[in-house]
Amino acid sequence: MMDELTLMQKIAVWTIPVILAITVHEVAHGWVASKLGDKTAQILGRLTLNPIKHIDPVGTILVPAVLLVLGGFVFGWAKAVPVNMNNLHRPKTDMAWVAIAGPASNLIMAIIWVLIAKLGLILEPSMPGIGQFLTYSGLAGVAINLILLVLNLIPIPPLDGSRVLSAVLPNRLAYTYNRLEPYGFFIILGLLFLGFLGPILSGPYVAIQQFLFSMVGL
Template sequence: MEELSVVQRIAIWVLPILFAITVHEVAHGWMALRFGDHTAQMMGRLTLNPINHIDPIGTLLVPGILLMLGGVVFGWAKPVPVSWDKLRNPQRDMAIVALAGPLANLVMAILWAIISRIGIALALDFPMIGVPLAYMGIAGMFINAILMMLNLIPLPPLDGGRVLVGVLPGPLAYQVSRVEPYGFFILLGLLFTGILWYVLWPLVDGLLTGLVYFVGVPKREFFGGLLTLMGAQ
């Protein structure tokens, strides 16, 4: 695939990243509301308006730097507030609320996969429409696969850690929850040592392979497009 400029790559990544992190957070708040917690609703966080969810560092700075460096693009939004004590069954409900975010990313990855297939089909006859759609679909599949698998790591305060706390017996749940103040630093350590990507990539690759097979996109074409989006070609 042809080389893209930095401006073109940013234009392609913007919508998938914003939707990925915004819908992820709204899913948490929406599920919490179903279980009796109106905190996110009262704070105006049950909206798809990305301005209400943007974290200057996680939504703008980090993805922008990674994109310019040609690395793996990911980011995060401001966490949606959930009041544990307002949930009807706090331990169980918190686990379901936490799981809602990664499940939202899975749904979005499927939708972006369909968009990429439509883009590829249009590319020959309508390249001005089809090519950007295909690239945007590829970007959407990738960012949602990354966010889904990253958040499912059983390490508080990631969603997987909260799910683990929700399903473990009381004493064990308490011990795991005590890790939360150090979870971010543990995650950074795993990232800088390369262990995180070593563990994460087989899961991401498996999900992406399943998605491209599902929509009938050649795997080689998908990963070629992804390398182009990262500036590796």
């Protein structure tokens, strides 16, 4: 649907959804951590929606821009919100809740963006410019948030899914599993370049997307 847009129009449509998706994801981690005993993110001023506090030059700007130009699926990341497990009331279990907060925030945002897309379609006959922009932005918001939701639930350290899995593993096995973390980024890149990451993401992505679209009649 967005193939008809120019590159500058695509940038205009995607910028706000991408920045919000990445920023709110990290704030959600820090907010839940603060509720469970760790105030590290709050002390460092990271519990804010000001994107400047969270922007990673590569993950927030360069990677999404390159993917947008190449026409593939768009995703990115922000600077990770620091969490000190030792400050959590129940470190192992609470860390799982902190981890799941990020993907949960993306699901909530995807629901909001699908409502915005529906609003755009309603407004388009009487306000074509505004309506079309809202529709395209809403679809972009659904896409980026669902990608971050599904991607982060993959159980590869340090993705959020690995924190949840680590919480249910026996301590010794969890320790060995978490030692993969320094190599996790390279594993993800390898899956991407070998063409495996897309198929891994596409099934759950399409299922959730179709469910959301059916909710509002898109």
